[in-house]
Ligand SMILES: [Zn+2]
């Protein structure tokens with residue numbers, strides 16, 4: 096089977112030995128396609144993975160061979176995420192599922208950018224879903240990233256009609272905006288790149304250029320009865336984003352950290368204290384968040400509050416995966432979807 100493997104600063108398509116079930120519980124799936132995640136980019140750019148590693152986890156796949164107590168069967172088209180919490184450890188009991196050791200250790204094998212993947216019985220039982228008709232592979236590939244957004248939103252514990260600002264309108268920022276809208280919140284967005292701002296507005300997010308921070312702050316205050324927004328979602332990896340958040344968040348508001356920043360700058364102690372701000376992180380989704388994500392994505396149709404992810408992806412064949420990485424890194428595209436088989 097063909098796999099895309101990382102070697103230093105390149106991604107090379109290599110033939111690997113076909114993966115087999117060999118009596119294990121679980122399924123061998125044929126990967127139809129796999130979304131390219133921001134975390135894949137970080138792992139590649141900062142050389143966090145060993146040579147030969149296969150990245151990718153946002154898979155849409157067809158079951159080829161299965162040995163399972165679930166009711167999935169060969170021929171089913173499924174989506175699955177890659178990590179599963181144990182549900183019992185101290186982290187899990189406190190809701191910090193993505194810190195769970197079992198969560199970190201579980202994965203699909205060898206990785207999503209591969210013609211075939213092994214999906215364990217535990218995946219099938221807890222985080223896999225059959226894809227219904229009427230949704231494209233590219234759209235349903237947002238299952239795991241949308242789950243990440245839903246988890247972040249839930250952590251903010253917003254009230255109906257609350258206002259939110261998404262700082263950074265790359266693919267994950269736009270997805271966050273879509274999720275916030277679908278869950279009934281009023282969404283603003285900002286970025287420095289005009290194309291991103293334009294697409295956000297087209298998607299129904301009131302988006303602005305935040306280059307002139309005072310001007311942008313005036314716009315936000317105008318639209319929030321002078322309060323500022325109830326929550327800011329930091330999907331931008333720029334250090335300047337912190338300043339934007341502090342300026343536009345209301346007193347007592349929340350800042351949700353959803354990205355790393357190059358200089359690892361902190362939030363100022365005194366502003367957190369005097370304004371009674373809550374600054375918190377959100378990393379990876381729980382099975383419950385993923386279930387919400389699946390339901391939001393598949394609840395299309397009239398009057399539905401479903402999430403619209405059409406037009407966010409650019410499709411690349413597996414052979415061009417290096418180009419997909421390069422184009423994502425240079426902000427040429429929003430989100431790459433690697434098509435692996437028809
Ligand atoms: Zn992802």
Ligand SMILES: [Zn+2]
Pocket residue numbers: 180181182183184185186187188195196197198
């Ligand atoms: Zn656990």
